[in-house]
Structure formats: C-alpha cells, structure tokens
Amino acid sequence: MKKIIPICIVGILLCTTFGAVAQSGDEKNQGNDMATHTVIGEYGTATWCGYCKYVHGALKALYKGGWHDFYYVSFVCDKNTHAYTRAITELGLTGYPTVFWDGKYRTDVGSTSSIPGDMSRFNSSIITCGARTVPNIDLTVSTVWLGSATMNITVTVTNNQASAYTGYLRCYVTEIESSMGWYDTAGHLYTFPFLQYAFNQAISVPASGSWSSSMIWNGALFNDGYGHTFAGLTQDNAFVIAAVFASSGGYVDETAGVRVGSNRPPNAPSSPNPANGATNVKLDPTLSWQCSDPDWFDTLYYDVYFEKDDATPDVLVSDDQTGTTYVPGDLDLESTYYWQIVVHDDKGATVSGPVWQFTTRGNSAPNIPSNPNPANESTDVPLNKILSWTGGDPDGDTVRYDVYFGETSPPPKVVSNQTGTSYTPGTMTPLTTHYWKIVSWDSFGLSSVGPIWEFTTSTAPNDPPVIPTLTGPSEGKVGETYTYNVTTTDPEENQIYFYVDWADGTNSGWLGPYASGHLLTVDHEWSEKGTFTIRAKAKDEHDSESDWATLTVTMPLKFRITTPFLSWLFEQFPNAFPLLRYLLRA
Template sequence: MQDNKIFRKILIFGIMASLILSVMVPIINAGNFQTTNITGNEVIENELLSTHKVLAEEGTATWCGYCPVASAQLYQCYTMGLDFSIVTLVADMNSYASSRCSELGLTGYPTVFFDGGYSKVVGQQSSYTVYYNTIIACGNRAVADISLNLHAFWLGSGQIGVNIDVTNNGGSTYNGHLHVYVTEETSRWDDASGAPYHFAMINNYAINQGITVSSSSTESYSSTWSGYTDISFSNIKVIASVFSNPSYTDETIAVDLEYPNSDPPSTPSTPSGSSTGVIGIPNTYSTSSTEPNGDTIKYGWDWDGDGDVDEWTNYYPSGTAVNTDHAWNSVGTYNVKVKAKDALGAESGWSSAKTVQITIGTPPNTPSTPTGEINGIHKTEYSYTAITTDPNVGDQIYYWFDWGDGANSGWQGPYPQGQSGSASHKWNTVGDFDVKVKAKDLAGSETDWSPLLNIHMGNTAPNRPTRPSGPPEGIIGKEYTYSTSASDPEGDTLQYKFVWGDGTDSGWIVTMFATHSWSEVGSYEVVVSVKDNWDQSPWSQPLDVEIFGGDLDVSAGGTYEGFTGAPISFTGTVIGGEEPYSWNWNFGDGENSSVQNPTHTYNTPGEYIVSLYVSDSQGSEGAGTTTAIISSNPPETPTITGKTEGAAGTEHNFTVSTTDPDGDDVYYWIEWFDGDTNGIWDGPYSSGDQVTFNNSWEEEGTYTIRVKAKDIYDKESDWGTIVFTAPKNKIRWFSLFDFLEHLFDRFPILQKLLNI
C-alpha cells in the first residue's frame, strides 16, 4: 500500500512537471520579440543570393543577456557560407558604433539590421533560421547596379591604407553614401556569456562620406585609418558598403589586409588599334602591363596627348590585355598614350604614343519618305518614322522631322544604323501639310530632305449643347437670361447662337449665356447651337417659354437656400389687379404648386430657376422668377471599430461606416497617426456599407486614427476617431496561484488525483 502511494505521488509529479513545461515554454518564448519582414522557422531552400552581398549590422552591448544567442546564430549563418558580411556594433565599447545604432533606429538589444535597415530582427530568436531567411530575402531584392573594388594595406603602427573604386554600371547617375568599417574577426570585447564577438567595429570608420558616380563610370576613394596600435594583421577584416536612398545597401565587399609594395607596374605597351577614325564613332584600343607583385592594375588613357589622364579603367589582373573604346568630337590628329597604376597607387610611366587621324567621314544616305497617319484629326498626336543608313560602319544617326506647319521635332537620336527614328506631333489647325525628314551622323554631316508625305488633318464637330436653362415663364418687355453648356472633342474655342422662337436670335457670340425680351404674349421654343472654326453642332433640345402680359407686378421672393430633404417656404406677392388671384408656382424640378406661399422639398442638389405666374379676377396677369440653391447634406460622422491594442509590425483591420442623409455614395479619408500626410479619398462606397481598412505601425506607441467622409457633392462630415496602442512586448508573469488555477481548469483529473 505504501509503495502504491509513493508511485502515485511520482506519477502525479511527473504529470504536473510535463504540464507545467507545456504551458510555460510558450509564455517564456513570447519574450523573444522580433520585428522583421521575414518570418518562419524553416530554411528557405534553393534560393541563391544573386543581386548583391548583404550587410548585417548587429546592435549589441556587452551587458546584454539576450545578445550572445543572437550573435552565435548570426555567426552560424556566416559559417554556413551565406554571401553576407557582419559588422558587430558594440555600442557600450565604441562611441562610433553607438552612433551608427542610433542612425539605424535601434530601440533595444539585440537588433540586427540587414542592408541598412531594409529588414531588421529584434530580440533573441529560437533558431538561426530567422536570420538565414532574412539574408536570403535581402540578397534577392532589386538594387542599383554597383561594383566595388577594395584594397586594405597594412602600414604598421596601427595604421591601414584603404583604396576603393566604386563603379556605377547603371544608366543614370548614382547618389549614395559609402561606409568602410575596420573590424576584428575575433573581437577584443566579450559578450555577456564571456565569448568574444565576431567582426566588431573598432574605432571610427575608415571612410564615411556621400558619393556621386556618373553612369558607366568609376570613382576612387582612399584614406588612412588609425586606431589601436595592438591590432593584429591576420585578425582584421575591412568591410565596405554603399547605400542609396533611403539608405539601403546596394553592394558590400569584405577583404583581408595586404602587405604593401613599392614596385610600380611596367610601362604599358603602345596602344594598338586603328590609326584613323570618324568623328563620333568609337575606336577600340588595347594595351597591357605587368605588376611585379601580381597586384591588379588599372589604366589611365590620355586621348588628346596633353599629358593628363582623361579616363581611368577598372582594375584588371596583371598581364591582362585591356580594351577601351573612345570617340573624338573634333577633326584632328591625336597622340594616344596610356599609363598603369596598381592598387597601392604606384604608377608607371607613359607608353609610346599611337597617332590617330580623325575626319568628318561620309554623310548618311537621304532618309526614306516618312511613314504615319495621312488622314487625321487636328489636335490629336500622331507618330511618324523614317529610316536610313550611313556608309561609315558603326556610325549613328539623328533624325529631324519638319511637320509643315512651322514646327519641327528637333534632332532625335542617336539611333543605330538601320533602326527607324521616330517623333510625334499634333497639328492645331485643319488643313493639308507636307511632312519631311532629314538625317545627320555623329560628326554632324547632314543629308538632303526626304520625299514629302502629304497629310490631311480634319475636324470633329462640337457636341450637341444642353437644353437652354432659364425662366420658363415671363412677361412682355422684361429681359431674361438663358445659358447652356457644350464641349468640343478637340478642345477648340466655341461660339454660341440662341434662337428665341420669335424670329430673332442672339447671333454668334463667345459667351454661354444671352439675354432676351419678348414683345408679344405667347409660347416660344428657345434652342441653341455651337460651332468651332470649321463645323457646327446639332441644335439643342428646346426650352418652352410662356410669355404673359405685364399688367401685374409679381415677386417670387428669394433667393432661397436649403438642403436636400428639407422643406423650403416660398413667398409670393403681387401689386395691382383685383382679387381673387390665381397662383401657379413652377419649382424648376418638374413640381408645381397653386397656393400663394407654398413649401417645397428638393431631392437633388443644384441651382433651380423658380417661376411664379399670377392672374387676377379681371384677366390681368404677371410673372416673376427667383432662384433656389440646394445643397446636399453631409454624411454622418463615421464610426471606426477594431482592436485598440496590438503588436507593431503586424497588419490590423478596422471597420469604417457612415450613412448619408440623402443616400448618396460616400468616400473615406483616413489618417493613421497625428501628422499623417499620405491620406487620399477612397471610394465610392454605398451609404451604410461597412468598409474594412488595414494598417501596420513599425514602432511601438499610441496612435490616434482619424476618419472623415464626404458625399458625391464634396460635403464633408466631422472626424471620427479611435485610439490604437502598440505596446512594448512584455513577458507575462503568472503568480503560482493563477497558474495552478489555470492548470486545474484545463486538467480536472488532477483534482481527483490530488483529492482536492
């Protein structure tokens, strides 16, 4: 019996221990918070780093308890052969490293910044795979096409000479920043576990400056770094990285120290290549040199014989024949020379000169007749092409189009021989035009004009104008104003003609409105037409106008203003005549009233012409007009719902809704934090619909989210708000009582086993 009790206690203890671990491990791991663009615990397979070498800058401190694991996991990736470099920024031991941590936006240790902050991983991780996958992803992102050539020379007494060439292989000027770090592979500083750091930055940068490199060119930078006198030749790794806006890495290179030498390269061979050439056409010249110590060599070309280097090449292995292209822009005789320089800056003498005679050459052949649209519409852009060849092999060609209307394309190109040149043009008037083209080569030799291409540019008549707008009722002898609107497909200037239905018209006028008075009682149809400089539109639909005698002085009051859905009170008055009076209101929206002082509700915003016709008991009559300006009601203040707390770096959803009193569609404008300037109107959405938006915040903090709405008439609501907090990640600690209570709730069998 006693043995059974002991076994029972051991069994219960084992069960409880297993359950405690199963519950506590997730709680403890929650403290290792990470912020990164890459997640997952499995290594990304078959992904090669292809665009550039990744830079990993680890922000750390010697007292940080979580940092040793992060350092070890990052170094594990390095030993696996991934193509990246590590710079360890020990902030409490190196003030320059601390400043770099601040630049990167470090908020806690450890944090590893990849490619200048393009991605970051914060906190201790459960496995190296988070770092591994982040390196893979960064290595495959699109970057500027930059090449680096770095040499670091041991000068003794704690000094290092640094030479770096930055080559821009892209098609536009590169503006960026260059960092050259000096690191110790095995650091003089230990982390909190007592293990030395790897690749810790020591002292200041060797180079820290902005750079500008033109397309397809190379810029060289050099400095002498001095720091600790006790550094070891075999323990130094020099790492260079270039960053472009917004400060992300485009390329990285890491080298060991070299011992310098003072032996310059041999004098290069006399340049070989053509002794003649044509302006603007590149010739290729070749040379080679050897470096006694096997260092790489770059070549400086003097293309005009003035004794100055006009162009430096990249570095090449010693003894390699190097080809360089050059084109001259002027006729003349040129003595071409070349010298060599090794990585330490030691230069050779000038080679013997190669004499080159540059001439104008033969002009291109006359271009063919241009091809393109021959029947078009004026003010519409059309493209035309032409083609020719040049007797000089390798020459390139420019084209100049004359459009026949006093305008031209200017020189377009250059284009390779046999490739069509093109240009576009639109003619502002209707008519016939002769298009022709000529060509020139790189030397500026021009051809004759091509045969003519005759084209015709026509016109499209203006669109039919809207029905005239104005009072539908009036009295004889009083002037009334009527208006319309119209458009022209080509945007031509329009003229307008109103026909009043009494045998008269306004004539062709440049305004969209005209005034008229009728001299006789009657019913009239008012129509309008428009014309541009060449064609006339169809006539508009008619507006029926009823003209009465002017015996009574009638007023319709106003101007009236209101909102859709809200009743407006109208007031009619009359002077003269004998009661009783007959009242007839026309509210301009198809509705009428026969009372003197009616109320009326409009359903659509707009400006309405309101007319009032009055007659008395003796048959006298009169009319008056006024205006009712109706605005839409703004939407209600939007509601925004969603979580009020969540993790930074994670997408969070919020639901927005509002109703519009008029049932109009609505748009939403959201500002995710104070000072947010990236908002835009999003929509339209139906009134009352619930719309989901999402956002993530990269940093912890409290954010006030604001949203407003507008209707299709741009009437805006007040702001609706919600406050969202992204707190700092914390480890949740349970009291023993809370934990046991939670445990017994999940596993009731324990209460029976323990008799509680």
C-alpha cells in the first residue's frame, strides 16, 4: 500500500497501437501528507439541492488545494439512477447533501451554509480517516483509451501481508467536469460525477500475491437510467477512481485514481478591462482579465507585460501572480499603453493572450467655482458667517483652491492651496459690503477663476446688560432713609440706565446714562409697615433691557415716645431698659 508516494507522474502517456495509457497516481493530491492510505468521499447530492452548492464548493477547494490524499465521487441522484442506488439504497443517505468518508467511517450530513465552514468539517474527517490503521495493500488503476468513449481499464490489488486479503472493489467511471449538463444551484457543473461502474465486485487476494482484472468500458453501452448514454465521454475529461472496501466493516482500505487523458492547457486570457482599444481611460486604472482552465483543479499563474507606445510589449511587470488584476500606477495623459497576459498552469502548459491596448484621457480644467454661500449680493449676512462654494473637476482630479476675500474689489488673496470648499473669515465688520472669489487648480496645473461675489453684513449683534447686582439693608424702620447700591455691565460696553421699583407704589424712573460697570447709589424711605420686594433692572443705549434683580426688605412700625418722663428716663440711663427700648423701638 502507499506509505509515501512521490508527487510525480499522474499519467504516463505511451504511444501504442491501442492509444494512450494512463496509470494511477494523480499528482494533485498524492503524497501531500503521511496518511496510512488515500481517503475517498462519496458525495450524495441533487441538482435542485440549495445547500449542496456549499458542499460541492468545499470539496472542489480541498481537492484543488492538494493538502490531503483524497478523492471524491459526486452521486447526482436525481440525474443518475446508479448514483441513487449507491447513495440512498446502499449508503443509507437520508438527506442532501451528505458526504460518506471511507465507506461511512465518518459521515458529514448537511452544510454550514458556507464553503469555508464545510471545508473545515471535511478537513477534520479526512484527517481522521487517513489516520486509521488499514491492511497493507496497494491499489493501482491504469487505462488505455480506445476512442469513441471507450477505454480498457485495469485494476490491480497487491497484498503485502502474510495472510490472504478479502474485500470489495468499486471502480467508478467519472468525468472531471460533467458533460451531461448536471449543475449545482450555484450554476457550476458537477465535478467527478459518477457515470457507471467499471468494477463492482468482491475480490480475494492471496498472501503476498496480487489480484488484477481488465475490462473494456464503452460509454455508448451505459446510460444514466433515464435513456441518456455516456457516448459523449472524451479522453481528456475522463477520470477513473477505484476504492477497495474491507469485507469486515465496509471501511475503505485503499483508494486510487487516474486521469485518462493528459493535461489540457489553460484557455487564453480574455475580457480585458479596460476593453481593447478603449480611450479616455483614467490615469490610475486597475487592469483585469478573465481566464479559466478546462481542468478546473489546475492552479493558474499569470505573467503581465505592460509598456507605453510599444505594440509588442516585452517589459515584464509582474510574474507568477495568481490574481487576475494588475495596478500599473499613475499613467501619463493622452498616452497609449499596450499589455499582454501569459498564463501557465501548474503542469507547465502555457498560453499567451492577445496584445491589448488603451489610451488614457486628456485633461480638462477644474469646474468653475459656483453656488456661493452666502448667495451673491446677499444682505443682512451674519458677522460670523462661514463662506462655502461648489468646486470639483470633470476628470475627477484632486482640486485645490485659492481664496480671495476683503472689503475692496477685487479682494486680496487670503488662503492658498486649500483642499476644502469652505472658508472662515472670522468676525466681519457690521453693515459692510464684502467681496470674495475662488480660483481652483487641478493636479496638472490647470485653473478656473470664479466670479467676484459680494454680500453685505448685518448690524452688530446687541446683547442686553447683565442682570444687575442689588445690595442694601434687608430690614429697617418706617420713616427712616436707607441707601441701596445697583451695578451691572454691558457685553458691548454700551451706556446703561438703571430702574428701581421700590414695591410701595413708587420707582426711580430710568436713571442714567452711566458707563458699563458703574455703581449707582439710591436712597429710599418707606412710610408704611410691611415686607417689600425691591426690583432693579438695566437697559443699554439701544433699549435692550436686562431681567430684574430683587431684594426683600421688612419695615416694622416705628413707635413715637410722647411721655416726657420716659424720654427723660432713657436720656439719664442710656444703657438701661433694653427690653422696653426694643418694644418702643427707642
């Protein structure tokens, strides 16, 4: 059996009177790990199955990546009754998609609804199956193509053990990609779709001996169970996979596969972008193209040739890249460039694409600045207005702006080379006409001069004085005079006036004008007992008034001493009788 298989020789093409001979050992996945044997996945699917496209994509990606020794066969059950029998009747499939690994040693049912998610599941199953202890046997498959969908298939099983080996051989005839029009729901042709068996039988191999058998397989003599024969099978698209299942347990002991035909070269690169002969191409294009390979599992590499003014470009600017895009950088104006893609696959087959060419654009001046804000000839514009405009460039070039601004026409330049389309002039002079214009420049030095716009500012903003500060006695005696202080400031340092309401039906009227910050002193006498809320406010020379300031004052009744004896007593003893004095307010 295989322990370590060199990564060489998939098929040895021998010219004989019978045709080409292919021997097992597909180079894509042979010898890429230390598994005990080559694993096989039997994939149950249907063309209408919505989730099957993820599983199909995951199997293709794993196979193309070449990370593991494995093959897979797609049983498209709604298109082939033989596939239906194997997947559902024999393997017991209960729902699509399902992948049976190594004869159901591991089974992956359903999908994660993503190709990477399913790849992760299958990766685990392949590693687990590949680590199994299996009998020491070797399996080889060889074919001789006879033409007209016909080939001679030989399978050999070599027993390296000291005891006899019994098992069950299934040899699947498949296609690299379906020629029957069997697509998954993502629109991709099924890969390695099962057509019919070449061998489906029990085998017995003597100790240290071998078992070998050959058969002529003619696609015209087999059909899918719905009347469609496989007469359209071609040598380059045919692929034969054989697996030996243990007679006990039914798990796979070894797998081999062989491509009947030889490697096919890639298809020629096509669909260039920019299109061949394109004009007015931008100066920083991303070149792209399309390319495929009839052998979908081949990896393609691209060499990019790119040159200015040379119809046979030979300057290699990128080699062995796997992507189908190339960014040449900033190009020259009104210049013709030629480019060519040479593709080669991982088998060494090379195809040169046609030479394509395109011409870059010319250059137009930037757009004339427009849509001024404030609009031209506006009035009553706020003193702190931010100016803005619309600029841009018809070619999409980066545009920078010079700003001219002032109170004379033409205005002086105040800013050079800015990228934004707004300008903040700061606080402007009230009731004044201001002039401004914009000159735009592109990265190639072309400019566009905007018209001179104008607007007139509003009057200066006026705020009322600050609420006054009102201080003075908060209690006193009726009939006595008390002094109160009032002060405030004005934000614009305007002249101010004060007004005091004494809350007893009298007021000071407007007093002033005074300078901002002046301290006003006013006197008042109350004639009645009570509690009074004094109010004071201020206004500026534009009659903008502040809010009220308040101060609460209590005025008890003042008693008059009319008895001569009490008057004489208080005069003789000025510090005596405090309670009496308080009651009489003496």
